[in-house]
Amino acid sequence: MVQEPNIPTVQKILLNWIESNYDQYPWREEQDPIFALVAEIMLQKTRADNVLPVYNRIKEKYPTLKKIKQASEEQLLEELYPLGLRKRNLNLVHLLKNLDKVPETKKELIKLKGVGEYTANAFLSLHQGINQPITDTNALRLWTRVFDKPWTSKDYQSKDFIEFTRNITPNKDFKDFNYAVLDLARKICKPKPKCTMCPLNEECIFRKEQTCTSRK
Numbered sequence: 001m002v003q004e005p006n007i008p009t010v011q012k013i014l015l016n017w018i019e020s021n022y023d024q025y026p027w028r029e030e031q032d033p034i035f036a037l038v039a040e041i042m043l044q045k046t047r048a049d050n051v052l053p054v055y056n057r058i059k060e061k062y063p064t065l066k067k068i069k070q071a072s073e074e075q076l077l078e079e080l081y082p083l084g085l086r087k088r089n090l091n092l093v094h095l096l097k098n099l100d101k102v103p104e105t106k107k108e109l110i111k112l113k114g115v116g117e118y119t120a121n122a123f124l125s126l127h128q129g130i131n132q133p134i135t136d137t138n139a140l141r142l143w144t145r146v147f148d149k150p151w152t153s154k155d156y157q158s159k160d161f162i163e164f165t166r167n168i169t170p171n172k173d174f175k176d177f178n179y180a181v182l183d184l185a186r187k188i189c190k191p192k193p194k195c196t197m198c199p200l201n202e203e204c205i206f207r208k209e210q211t212c213t214s215r216k
Contacts, residue, residue, distance in 0.1 A: 005146055005203040011170050011177060017199040018180035021187075023048070027055060028126070028179075033102040034065050036127040040119050041092050046083050048186070054082055068096050088114060106132070117157065122178075131174045133165030138185035143168070145189060148205035 025048055027039030038058070042051045058079050062068040068076070073093050080089040091114025102123075103109050109120040121132035133139075140156045143149060143164065155161050170177055188194045201207045 002148070002205050002208050004148075005200075005205070007168055010146065010168065010200065010203055013199050013203065014180035014184065015170075015173055015176055018176050018183065021183060022176075022179060023183055023187075025052065026059070030127065033123075033127065034096075034099070035059060037102050037115075037119075037123050038092065038096070040122045040126075041088065041095070041114055042080075042083060043122075044088055044114075044119060045085060050083065054080065065096070065099070073097065104128070106130075117162070125174055125178050129175070131169065131171060133162070133169040134178045134181045135162055135165050138189075139165065139181050141191070142181060142185040142189045145193070145206040146200055146204045148209075 025039075027036060030036040030039065035055075039051065039055055042055060058068075058076075061079070062071055076093045076096065077089055080092065083089065094113050095115075099112070103112070106120045106124060109115050109123065110117070115123075118134070118136045121135055124130040125132040125134075135156060137153055137156045140151055140153065140161060143161075144151050147164075149161075149164070151158070151161055184198070184200075188198050195201050195204070195207050198204065198207070
């Protein structure tokens with residue numbers, strides 16, 4: 001039986017990896033919490049490279065929340081149209097039209113239309129300096145493989161998975177760790193993984209057992 005990976009070792013590997021593999025996206029350095037939240041909502045089930053031109057265009061045309069509120073719902077929906085997911089776009093427009101200030105707590109964030117566990121966690125940990133884990137389906141795929149967990153793609157909201165992500169996210173450097181999880185899952189631990197390129201290939205149980213495939 002293959003031994004389960006050591007969590008501190010996994011943390012150290014990912015933190016070392018992200019130092020030279022961090023992807024620069026404008027929202028990652030965003031200082032305005034409104035646009036940081038907008039970006040995280042846009043990124044729901046949507047590739048970062050697809051979000052990039054839409055985000056840049058909206059930021060240029062509507063650089064403040066006041067400017068956004070002055071635009072019609074139809075104008076905003078037209079800008080968001082290339083992203084698909086019409087329900088998500090409608091939620092985002094509703095939020096922008098009714099929001100005056102981004103809440104500072106997870107409890108209040110989740111009350112916002114279109115903001116769930118993952119988006120609230122990403123916003124707080126990546127933009128507000130509050131330790132929260134990454135709990136999306138890409139992270140689920142990564143950790144399912146590395147630790148050979150029995151989760152399916154529907155388990156990203158399960159109590160077991162969320163508890164696991166809390167345990168593996170370090171108290172220090174959690175922001176860099178979360179970016180490592182996001183970037184590794186997006187670029188390497190994809191549905192068809194590039195195992196030979198993965199910094200965790202010496203730790204990953206799926207890799208060791210030569211079962212480097214996507215679990216459905």
